[in-house]
Amino acid sequence: MDGNGFIAATFSGKNFAQVKGLLNNPHIKLIEVDQRRQLMSAYSDDAGDPMTQKVTPYAVYQSQANQVAFNASAGMKVCIIDSGLDTTNTDFEWNNISGDNDSGTGNWDENGGPHGTHVAGTIGAADNNVGVIGMAPGIDMHLIKVFNDDGWGYSSDLAHAADLCSAAGANIISMSLGGGGANSTESNAFQSFVDAGGLVVAAAGNDGNNVRSYPAGYPSVMMIGANDADNNIADFSQFPSCTTGRGKKVKTDETICVEVTAGGVDTLSTYPAGMATAANMTADGVAFASSAMENPGSVTGSTYYMGTAETTDSGANGNVCVIDLGNISFHDKVANCENSGGIGAVIINNEPGMLYGTLGDTNATSIPAVGATFEDRGALMAASTIAVDIGTSDYGFMSGTSMATPAVSGLAALVWSNHNQCNGSEIREALKATAMDSGAAGKDVYFGYGIVKASAADAYLTANGCAGDGGGEPGGDFTMSANGYKSKGVKKVDLTFNGAAGTHVDVYRDGSMITTTSASLTYTDIISAKGGGSYTYKACDDGSSSCTAEQTVTF
CATH class of the missing domain: 3.50.30.30 (Glucose Oxidase; domain 1)
Structure with a gap:
């Protein structure tokens, strides 16, 4: 029995409907499917040889991590839930690393494949004369090995791991993993970590579609997409909608879709020695x-x-x-x-x-x-x-949102180490407020707010404090409401704008600009297409990349 009162069990020969009969027991509050979770790495190409010199991965430069000094005395710790960390690679400050074993998967510091070692290097590889350098070099890390030899774990494993991360004193949980299906026990565990002041970061997924993966899809978890060295979105990076529901029950929530991206294509990091x-x-x-x-x-x-x-x-x-x-x-x-x-x-x-x-x-x-x-x-x-x-070599390349996720985790720790009076949610908002807008103007489902920038986030917190501008959308209070309806069979959407910087706004539908209109008037978009469908809108200050959050209307 876990400290939070849940237990994982297997019922041989019974389907879920049969097992739910146990709810008649007054001591049982909830029964749900224990969802499978897997590592997220799209593909890997091994190259490079930093065995004799220090090599800085491109994502460090791209995210400005090289422009901010890590404050080692701030006591920051990242908890990595993955496949373990192989001790044969010497590019770590081993005195700063601890771990837990979980679910019968073996010791956290034994080779579970290169995935966990690669992730850990991206976060905290030491700044020495050889190898690579992490986003927060030499940071304290706590490793929890939750995956078996087949690369699978379960949502209950992650819920328990979240408790272990908390017990280890971690500020950030980093998860380069995921799978289909939400699970309330898992969601509650991460929400508890965030409520206590922490930050949880997870991979969007690598199937290149709009499916929402979990745990990244929980509101308490920051969902991370992947970009390449040229600021392009990775073709494998998943892009779930920020909108759920239909008709009058449509709800937009930016915490259930990609919030930011980081380098995740052909990223160089640590491997088990010689692998x-x-x-x-x-x-x-x-x-x-x-x-x-x-x-x-x-x-x-x-x-x-x-x-x-x-x-x-x-x-x-x-x-x-x-x-x-x-x-x-x-x-x-x-x-x-x-x-x-x-x-x-x-x-x-x-x-x-x-x-x-x-x-x-x-x-x-x-x-x-x-x-x-x-x-x-x-x-x-x-x-x-x-x-x-x-x-x-002891160093190799991998690609995936698995690689972008530790980049954001390490960068968040780097920024947070210089502003440790802030909490995790405030660091999350600062990263979004200062991300470099990429792709379509304004926030979109692929990049979210854009590519993370450490120096910009550091300067933002220095200038604005932990609370930023006091609320509203990151980057300002420019908002838009969208109301869809049919009039005599014709689909119409009324768009109303608030907080625009100028007198006019550019209106976008499904990523393409459809008009420039007065910011003080309601604009009605008339859609000629027949039948049902969903349409996603945003408005940007005239000629700029300062935009509202997206709103989706479904007919």
């Missing part, structure tokens, strides 16, 4: 970024441009092939290089950014093959020699 694959490449002695495709080994040779490598080429003999993308697979390109006598292959992207990939399950090649960025194409083509090395 990641790393690629290193130099051209004429200068280091260039690369991603490991296949085949460990180390080679150095003269550069030979092989075009798109769609046939063998005797000029490649004894050289490192530099290859453009074309009409055949990565595997066949590398095979043609090797069959021509080539000793290594570098395949260059045909668009900005790194080329990630593999040579497939039936790889029959043996020479080291790496991907390279389009931006480095000119330098690689002009080089006389290229050296390629592929081996194991």
Whole structure:
């Protein structure tokens, strides 16, 4: 029996309806399904080798975490509910780390796969001379291992873990996990943590759809989406609506959808020792970024441009092939290089950014093959020699809202460490108020309020205090009401605006601007489409990105 009075049980051979008969027992208040929860990582591409130098992940720069100093004396602690933390990676301040085991999943400090170790590194990897640096380097962390070998846990595990986080003195709970279906026991546990002044952060999910995942979908939990290094939304990042209900029962609640995003595409962090694959490449002695495709080994040779490598080429003999993308697979390109006598292959992207990939399950090649960025194409083509090395590493790349979530958790701790008179809800509001608007103007279902910015949040709290501007939507009191109805069979929506900065506002329907109208008058949108449907509106100050929260009307 847990301290909050709940127990998880299995009833073999009985369905849920049969089990609910136990409610006749006066000592039982509630029976509900124990929902499954799983880790959220969309895919991973191992690359990079920070084994001999400190490497700062792009999300640190993107979120301004490098512009704010972590106050280690503030006593901040992040509780990570995940798959554990492997002690073989030395890029942590181990004196600041503790943990609990849960649900028979093994010790928290034993290898449960790379997921939990990667998450922990993003939050708090040490600022030393090697490896990566976390958002809040060296922060106190408490690990709770809730996942079994198959990567599954249950909502009751998370409810119990929330109690353990509280008992450990954590300020923040970070969960890169989720699943379908709400559970009141789980929801109540996180609400209790928030009511006590804490902050709970969880991943939106990686299915690229508008399904609401839990625990991120609870109002007490801050839902996090993922963006890439170019400020684009990740194609896998889920985007549930902020609106529930239909007709007159429509309700909009920004706490049940994505609130902010952070870097979650190809993010570099800690791995259990030797579990990641790393690629290193130099051209004429200068280091260039690369991603490991296949085949460990180390080679150095003269550069030979092989075009798109769609046939063998005797000029490649004894050289490192530099290859453009074309009409055949990565595997066949590398095979043609090797069959021509080539000793290594570098395949260059045909668009900005790194080329990630593999040579497939039936790889029959043996020479080291790496991907390279389009931006480095000119330098690689002009080089006389290229050296390629592929081996194991303690650091690797992963992608998912699982990676964005610890970035926000660590950043929240970083900001909070300099304003520890605030509570978790106030830190949550500050992050939203200062996020960089991305995507469609104003708040949207993909980015929420935008990409988190540590320095901006720190300055906001310094200028405005923990309570910010005293209430209202983050960033101001500009609001809009939306009333949908039918008149003689025609769908109409009346929009009324309050708190606009100027005399006119831009009105958006489903992400597209439909008109500019007076801020002091009610605007009626007449919808010509037949049948039912849902329409999402927002208003922005004329020509600006200062916007109201979205309102959805369903017919």
